Every structure is written in structure tokens, then in C-alpha cells.
Amino acid sequence: MAKFPRLLWSESKLRDNMRYLNNLFSSCAWPIAWTPVTKATCAHPDIVKVLLSEGVAEIADSRIENLKQVKSLSSACRTLLLRLPGLHEITDVIQYADTSLVSEQTTIARLSDAAKAAGVRHRIILMVELGDLREGVLPQHVLERGRFILQQENIDWCGIGTNLTCYGGILPTREKMTQLLDLKASIARELGHVVDVVSGGNSSSLSLLLDGNMPAGISHLRLGEALLLGRETAQGGQIAGMHGDIFTLEAEVIEVQVKGSVPEGERGMDAFGKTPEFEDIGDHTRAILAIGKQDVPIEELVPLDDNVRILGGSSDHMILDVGSDAVRVGDIVAFRVSYPVLLQAMTSPYVAKTRA
Structure with missing residues (x-):
């Protein structure tokens, strides 16, 4: 049975990137x-x-x-x-x-x-x-x-x-x-x-x-x-001919509820000592994923589904606005991976590393 959260990686795409770089360097004039x-x-x-x-x-x-x-x-x-x-x-x-x-x-x-x-x-x-x-x-x-x-x-x-x-x-x-x-x-x-x-x-x-x-x-x-x-890091551009999607992060939905968008009650600091600000968009469908800041820098994640928006999270929860998507408990949500996400997810013992 699959374990979540997990970082999926493609062996074939990794080999393609290896061969691209080998060809690039072997074609140099020196x-x-x-x-x-x-x-x-x-x-x-x-x-x-x-x-x-x-x-x-x-x-x-x-x-x-x-x-x-x-x-x-x-x-x-x-x-x-x-x-x-x-x-x-x-x-x-x-x-x-x-x-x-x-x-x-x-x-x-x-x-x-x-x-x-x-x-x-x-x-x-x-x-x-x-x-x-x-x-x-x-x-x-x-x-x-x-x-x-x-x-x-x-x-x-x-x-x-x-x-x-x-x-x-x-x-x-x-x-x-x-x-x-x-x-x-x-x-x-x-x-x-x-x-x-x-x-x-x-x-x-x-x-x-x-x-x-x-x-x-x-x-x-x-x-x-x-x-x-597949990126050069001077300007952060994708290199033509290289794969930028060798890695994909997946996490499981553990709650789906319609809730308000602004917390109610007297406010203090969050779990990380910050006082967050919230956008009032009224009641909406919110999903909680079983992954958090202990595993990845959630602000760096980009959902593959354009209808999903990351609202924030705590050490072991990430909260999404899932819009009109029919998301259910047990569903898997996938994200694009940046370098900071890859680095922290690979370091976290709580994120499985799985060949796609």
C-alpha cells in the first residue's frame, strides 16, 4: 500500500537529463x-x-x-x-x-x-x-x-x-x-x-x-x-530539452469542510510565532492535507490542479481552498517541486521517496 506524503521521481526523465548534459559538455570546443x-x-x-x-x-x-x-x-x-x-x-x-x-x-x-x-x-x-x-x-x-x-x-x-x-x-x-x-x-x-x-x-x-x-x-x-x-539558476530559467518535472510531491486529504475564511475570536500568534493575515472570501470548501512545514516549505509548492490554492498550514497540516473541485477525504493532491521543496522533502524522514 502506498505511503503518503511521498515524493515521486521518474528514472527515465533523470536519465534523459543526464544524457542531455553529457552531450552538451562533450560537444564543447575544449x-x-x-x-x-x-x-x-x-x-x-x-x-x-x-x-x-x-x-x-x-x-x-x-x-x-x-x-x-x-x-x-x-x-x-x-x-x-x-x-x-x-x-x-x-x-x-x-x-x-x-x-x-x-x-x-x-x-x-x-x-x-x-x-x-x-x-x-x-x-x-x-x-x-x-x-x-x-x-x-x-x-x-x-x-x-x-x-x-x-x-x-x-x-x-x-x-x-x-x-x-x-x-x-x-x-x-x-x-x-x-x-x-x-x-x-x-x-x-x-x-x-x-x-x-x-x-x-x-x-x-x-x-x-x-x-x-x-x-x-x-x-x-x-x-x-x-x-x-532542468534549470539554470542564474535567472531561474528552464533549459530547453531538459525535464523540469522529474519529481512530484503527493499528499493525502484528511478533511474536507465548508468553513469561513477568517478565524473567529481573539487572535494571538500562530504555531510559529507569527500573526497571520487572512483574506475574507466568505464560506468556502477547505481541504486539509497530511503534510506540513516540518516536511516541506509549503509556500514553495504549486498545485498541479489550477483550481486548488494553498492557504497556509502548520507543522503537520496544509490547508487548501479547493474551489469547485469535488475533493474527498482520501484523495491525493499533487504539487510541482522547486529546489527548496526537493531539498527539504528528501531530508524529511516522514516523506516517502518512490520511483514513479
Whole structure:
């Protein structure tokens, strides 16, 4: 018997998106690779297996727990840790991540010590701050940090990279990508070291490639939302030829009643400490679904039925205006899934994850 709420996903559409991206990158005039990012799916085993069956050689994630899951499915698959390593997890990073994104000197030194103790070499990509104000060293400090890296034992400095749009909303541009390439040249000229990987960002950087504005020499992108939702995230546009509906969220109706639209009585705060406002549309048919803010950001959901409107909810209830639809207890209501919905629904243990 089906369990609800549930997140349905299409294997065939996921494979289509994989193949679209593979074809896009293989058709470039210079060598450029992409790594699928599984953090929005918590490296769900069935989804990882699909990626592996499509020939993926490397998978990226922000959580060591997820990289451990990947390694349990394929010891041969390389893993890339996206979030800067915490000092408390250095031993696990060395064990489960083949490559780390780094910025801090202390962290690099600890990785070196742990890699030496384990008798392995660990690859690092030095992150560069190009304006979004999340992780990375300032461009003027790259050479200084590079000199330190080259002194570390058991560390292979394979690349430089950047992250844009995630915090400050700063867009990737040809100029910012060129800045990375200039840093690569400076590293070779001043330090005598060649970094093979120039990682130009995430799904927001994909638009540069699609528009023909990506400068030759950028050799790597890290793609999650583009793969899973078929979107470039610079402007949030759907990519022609990619599926945006791999995932659908479904929840069960547990009550249908005709009620007023404005609460009655003396009002205080709701369950989340807010004082909500209500539109008075008179008596109408309201349905309650067995899903709430503990499971998904309900304000991000879009009902597939245009006659259904989300009114709000609490931690474990969502309330709908179902208009003239003949909705009954036990019916299933379906929703389009955005990136925040996918991320939270996949993380919630109360939402089933089911292959369609």
C-alpha cells in the first residue's frame, strides 16, 4: 500500500537529463567536465545507482554522510566534498572524500596530517572569493595560500574554483570566469604549479555555457539543480530539452469542510510565532492535507490542479481552498517541486521517496 506524503521521481526523465548534459559538455570546443551534485536528494541510493549506471565517474555532495553512502555503492566512484571540511570531520573526509574544496590554511594542514597518517594522497581545490561572499580566499591571497599548499605533504593541489549566486546572488559572468583563468596563469608563472581543474561554479554558471559565453579553459562545473530540475539558476530559467518535472510531491486529504475564511475570536500568534493575515472570501470548501512545514516549505509548492490554492498550514497540516473541485477525504493532491521543496522533502524522514 502506498505511503503518503511521498515524493515521486521518474528514472527515465533523470536519465534523459543526464544524457542531455553529457552531450552538451562533450560537444564543447575544449575539454570541460561536470560533476553531478546529489545533496538535494541526500544521495538517495536509488538515484545514485541511476547516475552510476549512466557512467558517472565522480559525485559531489556537501555532507560526509552522503559521500559515505556513495562509496558504499561504488568504491570506484570518486567523491568531491562541496562544503569546506570541518576540523571535527577531517578523518572522515580523508576516508570518504577523494577531493575537497578548501580555503583555510588550518584545514589544509590538518588534511595533510590526516592523509599522511592514513598513507594516502588527498586532492584539494582552492576556492576563490569572486564577490558572492560565501567561501573562498580573496584573489590577492591565492598565491600566498598556494605557497603554503605546495609545502604540505600528501596533498595534491589539483585546482581552483569559485561559487556564485548561492549567498549574495552574484551572477557568474565571462569576466569572473576570466579572472579564474588569470589566477591559474599566475599560479603557473609565479609558483611553477599547474592546476588542471578550474571549477567555474554551479548550475548558475551553466547559462554561460549554453549562451556560448563561457571562456575556453574553464574545465569543470558542479551541477545539482540543472540535473534534477532542468534549470539554470542564474535567472531561474528552464533549459530547453531538459525535464523540469522529474519529481512530484503527493499528499493525502484528511478533511474536507465548508468553513469561513477568517478565524473567529481573539487572535494571538500562530504555531510559529507569527500573526497571520487572512483574506475574507466568505464560506468556502477547505481541504486539509497530511503534510506540513516540518516536511516541506509549503509556500514553495504549486498545485498541479489550477483550481486548488494553498492557504497556509502548520507543522503537520496544509490547508487548501479547493474551489469547485469535488475533493474527498482520501484523495491525493499533487504539487510541482522547486529546489527548496526537493531539498527539504528528501531530508524529511516522514516523506516517502518512490520511483514513479
